[in-house]
Amino acid sequence: xxxxxxxxxxxxxxxxxxxxxxxxxxxxxxxxxxxxxxxxxxxxxxxxxxxxxxxxxxxxxxxxxxxxxxxxxxxxxxxxxxxxxxxxxxxxxxxxxxxxxxxxxxxxxxxxxxxxxxxxxxxxxxxxxxxxxxxxxxxxxxxxxxxxxxxxxxxxxxxxxxxxxxxxxxxxxxxxxxxxxxxxxxxxxxxxxxxxxxxxxxxxxxxxxxxxxxxxxxxxxxxxxxxxxxxxxxxxxxxxxxxxxxxxxxxxxxxxxxxxxxxxxxxxxxxxxxxxxxxxxxxxxxxxxxxxxxxxxxxxxxxxxxxxxxxxxxxxxxxxxxxxxxxxxxxxxxxxxxxxxxxxxxxxxxxxxxxxxxxxxxxxxxxxxxxxxxxxxxxxxxxxxxxxxxxxxxxxxxxxxxxxxxxxxxxxxxxxxxxxxxxxxxxxxxxxxxxxxxxxxxxxxx
Ligand code: S3P
Numbered sequence: 001x002x003x004x005x006x007x008x009x010x011x012x013x014x015x016x017x018x019x020x021x022x023x024x025x026x027x028x029x030x031x032x033x034x035x036x037x038x039x040x041x042x043x044x045x046x047x048x049x050x051x052x053x054x055x056x057x058x059x060x061x062x063x064x065x066x067x068x069x070x071x072x073x074x075x076x077x078x079x080x081x082x083x084x085x086x087x088x089x090x091x092x093x094x095x096x097x098x099x100x101x102x103x104x105x106x107x108x109x110x111x112x113x114x115x116x117x118x119x120x121x122x123x124x125x126x127x128x129x130x131x132x133x134x135x136x137x138x139x140x141x142x143x144x145x146x147x148x149x150x151x152x153x154x155x156x157x158x159x160x161x162x163x164x165x166x167x168x169x170x171x172x173x174x175x176x177x178x179x180x181x182x183x184x185x186x187x188x189x190x191x192x193x194x195x196x197x198x199x200x201x202x203x204x205x206x207x208x209x210x211x212x213x214x215x216x217x218x219x220x221x222x223x224x225x226x227x228x229x230x231x232x233x234x235x236x237x238x239x240x241x242x243x244x245x246x247x248x249x250x251x252x253x254x255x256x257x258x259x260x261x262x263x264x265x266x267x268x269x270x271x272x273x274x275x276x277x278x279x280x281x282x283x284x285x286x287x288x289x290x291x292x293x294x295x296x297x298x299x300x301x302x303x304x305x306x307x308x309x310x311x312x313x314x315x316x317x318x319x320x321x322x323x324x325x326x327x328x329x330x331x332x333x334x335x336x337x338x339x340x341x342x343x344x345x346x347x348x349x350x351x352x353x354x355x356x357x358x359x360x361x362x363x364x365x366x367x368x369x370x371x372x373x374x375x376x377x378x379x380x381x382x383x384x385x386x387x388x389x390x391x392x393x394x395x396x397x398x399x400x401x402x403x404x405x406x407x408x409x410x411x412x413x414x415x416x417x418x419x420x421x422x423x424x425x426x427x428x429x430x431x432x433x434x435x436x437x438x439x440x441x442x443x444x445x446x
Pocket of ligand 1: 028029030102174175176177178180202327328351
């Protein structure tokens with residue numbers, strides 16, 4: 001229950017133009033997976049650019065508890081000596097994942113397919129999040145849920161089968177976490193495990209499976225979906241991982257530079273995987289001035305250095321099928337929309353209700369505290385833009401949610417009166433250098 005008792009209020013006030021060049025920390029999704037694949041591989045996996053946020057450090061601790069030897073060599077540089085698929089050790093105590101949905105759900109997939117008993121727990125936010133979506137396929141694969149909180153919540157205990165059964169599983173909601181949990185479980189099963197998703201979600205797990213030597217086939221499924229077929233029980237071979245900069249973290253300086261008048265910044269080497277780029281697409285539709293200065297390849301992903309300049313934005317309709325490619329970016333998009341001219345309608349946001357907080361409710365409440373006119377209509381969020389002007393002067397309740405905290409601090413850099421967030425402590429889960437990096441660009445956050 002880290003942080004719950006010691007909230008740290010943080011305030012952002014109107015800043016002069018932002019300028020400078022920054023690189024945001026490593027991608028959170030890839031960093032969790034680096035630890036997990038390191039654990040499951042034979043040999044030593046060298047990782048560079050790892051996000052050293054609290055969430056990923058929890059996954060590193062869990063990898064250690066399951067038998068990996070994890071070394072920290074220097075900033076972002078880690079080595080993981082794995083145990084191989086099938087070689088997990090039963091942990092001596094419970095695995096506490098803190099705030100981390102990704103770490104806990106992916107590790108449930110790993111542990112739930114091995115013949116060990118594992119207890120998962122986390123903070124007050126994680127204890128509210130639905131885990132049935134992971135437990136259901138694991139039960140089909142032979143796992144037994146020995147205990148769970150109501151509705152399949154942590155703390156919960158899973159006992160894996162002697163040998164997992166391969167399954168064909170259609171994910172009930174667009175979720176890379178569900179897909180990844182099933183594929184990671186499928187590593188321990190003989191034969192082929194298949195995951196079908198109606199909407200394609202981030203593909204880091206599939207890419208890493210191939211990178212570590214597993215046989216994995218990905219084919220299109222329907223208009224927007226994919227079918228992923230994994231051949232089970234491979235011997236994963238350790239492979240180096242270069243973690244590119246996290247587009248979900250880059251979103252914060254990016255939107256800040258768009259809304260603070262006169263800003264002109266460079267954000268270096270941001271991962272532009274198309275399954276993570278919905279925010280860029282949307283902001284460009286809104287008229288944002290974002291140009292690519294240079295492109296390169298890092299660790300099998302395209303990265304781009306982005307130049308971002310402030311300017312007028314216009315309201316847009318964001319279609320529901322775009323949600324998986326920008327699922328974590330809606331809070332900060334809502335901030336951008338508050339400064340736009342006209343109405344922005346973001347459609348199909350039901351999954352936001354089960355993130356680190358109920359992000360639909362938290363965004364609506366925060367926007368209202370800043371004097372923005374907005375409403376939730378079914379699963380849509382509708383924001384009336386203030387044509388460059390937002391009053392501010394309120395406090396956003398963050399509900400242990402890092403992205404709610406960072407979104408409203410970005411907002412406060414351009415509101416008439418300062419914006420406060422009730423607790424900035426959770427920012428350390430994904431972007432521990434956020435305040436220093438933003439202030440280095442000229443922001444006033446304290
Ligand atoms: C993630 C998948 C997404 C995202 C989360 C990271 C991942 O969650 O919100 O921050 O690394 O697979 P869902 O799969 O629940 O949509």
